[in-house]
Every structure is written in C-alpha cells, then in structure tokens.
Amino acid sequence: MTTAAELPTENAEGKREAIPEYEPELRGRAERFTVFAFVFVPLIALLASVPFFWGWGLSLTDIAIASVFYLISGLGITVGFHRHFTHGSFKANRPLRIALAVAGSLAIEGSVIKWVADHRRHHKYADAEGDPHSPWRFGDDWKSVAKGLYYAHMAWMYLDDKKTSPRRFAPDLLKDKDIVLVDKLFLPIVLFSLGAPALIGGLVTMSWWGAFTAFFWASLVRVALLHHVTWSINSICHTIGEENFEVRDRSRNVWWLAIPSFGESWHNLHHADPTCARHGVLKGQIDISARVIWAFEKLGWATKVRWPNNDRLAAKRVKV
Structure with a gap:
C-alpha cells in the first residue's frame, strides 16, 4: 500500500516513481545551529532597538534604507x-x-526552492499531521496552544530535524535553470542583504558610524521585523481572527497584520482559494501584494493572473 509520504510522482524522465516527502538525511547539527543563529541574532537586534531608538543612533537615512x-x-x-x-x-x-x-531571497527566510517546498507541504497538510508548522500540533488546551504557537512561529525551523523533499514538492522549480541558479546563490544574496545597507549608509553619511547604524536598522532590525511578520502568518493567523470563508483548517484573517505583511494576513481566503492572486477580497481588506501584481499585469510583465471569481467566492462564503 502506498503511504502518504511516498505518493507516485513523475521524475525528470517522465516516469512514475514514489518520491518520499522528506530528504533521506536528517538536518545536521551545523545546519540547525545556522538556522538558530539567523533566527535569534536579528531578534536580539530587534529587542535592542527599543532602548537604542530612545537613546540615539536612528536617522532618516537609516529609516529610508530599511524601508x-x-x-x-x-x-x-x-x-x-x-x-x-x-x-x-x-x-x-x-x-x-x-x-x-x-x-x-533578500528576506533571508531560506532559499527559494526550500521555501516553496515547505509551504506546499504546509498546504497539503494544513493544521493536520504532516504540516511543518501548525500551532495545533500539541493539542487544543491553552498550554498546548501556547507551546504550538511558539513552535509554529519559529521553533519548527531549528527543532524539526526532517527536511522537506524539493523533488517531491517543487519538481517544477528544479527544472528551471534560472531558479536553480538563484537557489544556489542564496548565501551570496544573504551577504548582500546584510552588507548592502551598511555600504549605502556609509557612503551617504561618509562615516563608519553611518555604516554601523544602517547595518543595525536596515539589516538586522529589518530582517527580524520581516521574519516575525512572515512567521505570524504561520502562527497567529492559524490561531485567532475571523473566518469569512469555509476552509478545512484553522486559517483566519487578522486585520492588524495586513499592512506589514502586504496583504498576507487575509489568510482565511487564501486557504479557501490558494491560487487566487488577491487575498483581501472583501470590502476594506487592503492587499498591497495584489496591487503590485496588478501593476505587473498592466506593464505586461505578468500574465494569466488568477483574480477572484465572484461565483467561487460566494460558494465558499461562510453562511451567517
């Protein structure tokens, strides 16, 4: 009997084979420590930014570069x-x-192929066994949910020693030479993401201090803030919020995350209709990402955009 972890999939030659959902080797100690460092170093910078902000060291140049x-x-x-x-x-x-x-890749949330593979696995098993970051994995009582929130928000990245198989969940990207190259260049892109703000800050202010403050604000704090906004979609948006559309999981809409997440926190509709290019489909739901896609379409850079379908939305709408 074929298990869920070994579903038949076409290989590069077009032949059917069972590809496991996880990589054969477990995540090594060095890899887990690297992930841990990239999670907590920016977090420490974010926490340090409060007294740093009130005292000294933040300029309009830092704000502009970070933005x-x-x-x-x-x-x-x-x-x-x-x-x-x-x-x-x-x-x-x-x-x-x-x-x-x-x-x-500049967000330093993992290389493109790894990120996509993990997220596709999340959608396949949303809030069920197999979901890499469900806040409900430990139970429904408040202690279990609190533990699950921490796990879903950030701990899964360095506590889970299993690695999602890109061959199973992202075979299309593995066939794209451009994307494979970008994936391989992830480390240089990370170094650029961290170093470029310092270089720009130093050149604009013509000082080492300007380089240091730009690195602090536009590299460390910026990365930490974006990390926690993104991770909040995994944790908060699967725990609290409104359910406007029927889903098989616990995805919800959280309005106060809409602006910093560029519309990702209209998460309930996204899980009801994952391929839809707009997540904020109801009145007053600001979706900056959808506006950007709309601009790309007008410029001719994006085609075959899957905009919301009124009939599909009506069929999925929660009956009041």
Whole structure:
C-alpha cells in the first residue's frame, strides 16, 4: 500500500516513481545551529532597538534604507515566493521571475526552492499531521496552544530535524535553470542583504558610524521585523481572527497584520482559494501584494493572473 509520504510522482524522465516527502538525511547539527543563529541574532537586534531608538543612533537615512529593503524583500516573499512560485497565481516573464526569486531571497527566510517546498507541504497538510508548522500540533488546551504557537512561529525551523523533499514538492522549480541558479546563490544574496545597507549608509553619511547604524536598522532590525511578520502568518493567523470563508483548517484573517505583511494576513481566503492572486477580497481588506501584481499585469510583465471569481467566492462564503 502506498503511504502518504511516498505518493507516485513523475521524475525528470517522465516516469512514475514514489518520491518520499522528506530528504533521506536528517538536518545536521551545523545546519540547525545556522538556522538558530539567523533566527535569534536579528531578534536580539530587534529587542535592542527599543532602548537604542530612545537613546540615539536612528536617522532618516537609516529609516529610508530599511524601508526600501523591507519593501523589496517583503514583496519578494509575498508576491514572489508565495503567490507566484508556490501557488502559480500568475505567470511572470523571465526577468520578473528572476527578480522575484532574488528579492525573496533578500528576506533571508531560506532559499527559494526550500521555501516553496515547505509551504506546499504546509498546504497539503494544513493544521493536520504532516504540516511543518501548525500551532495545533500539541493539542487544543491553552498550554498546548501556547507551546504550538511558539513552535509554529519559529521553533519548527531549528527543532524539526526532517527536511522537506524539493523533488517531491517543487519538481517544477528544479527544472528551471534560472531558479536553480538563484537557489544556489542564496548565501551570496544573504551577504548582500546584510552588507548592502551598511555600504549605502556609509557612503551617504561618509562615516563608519553611518555604516554601523544602517547595518543595525536596515539589516538586522529589518530582517527580524520581516521574519516575525512572515512567521505570524504561520502562527497567529492559524490561531485567532475571523473566518469569512469555509476552509478545512484553522486559517483566519487578522486585520492588524495586513499592512506589514502586504496583504498576507487575509489568510482565511487564501486557504479557501490558494491560487487566487488577491487575498483581501472583501470590502476594506487592503492587499498591497495584489496591487503590485496588478501593476505587473498592466506593464505586461505578468500574465494569466488568477483574480477572484465572484461565483467561487460566494460558494465558499461562510453562511451567517
């Protein structure tokens, strides 16, 4: 009998074979420590930013650099990694496709192929056994949910020693030479994401202090803030919020995360209709990522955009 972890899938030669959902080797200690460092070093910087902000060291230059990098890397995740690469909400021409892969990598949330593989597995098993980051994995009582929130938010990245198989969940990206190259260049892109703000800050202010404050705010704090906004979609948006559309999991809409997440926190509709290019479909639901996709479409860079279908929305709407 074929198990859920070994579903038949076509290989590169078009032949059917059972590809496991996990990589054969477990996540090594060095790899887990690296992930741990990239999670907690920016977090420490974010926590340190409060007294740092009230005392000294924040300039308009720092704010401008951090805002630009937050915007580019954040939209790289939402428009690129998520709506385009994971769910195919629209087709992108080659330059845009490469740019979105690079922009998403700047967020330092993992390489594009790994990110997509993990997220596709999440959707396959949303809030059930097999979901890599469900806050309900330990139970429904408050202690279990509290533990699950921490696990879903960040701990799963360094506590889970299993690695999602890209061959099983992202075979399309493995066939794309451009995306494979961007995936292999993840480390240089990470170094650029951390180093470029310092270089820009130093050149603008012509000082080492300007380079240091730009690194603190536009590299460490920016990365930490974007990390926790993104991870909140995994944790908070699967725990609290409104359910406007019927889903088989516990995905919910959390309005106060809509702006910093560029519309990703309208998560309930997303799980009801994963390939839809717009997540905020109801009145007043601001979806910046959808607006960006709309602009790409008008420019001719994006085609076959899967905009909301009124009949499908009506069929999925929760009956009051």
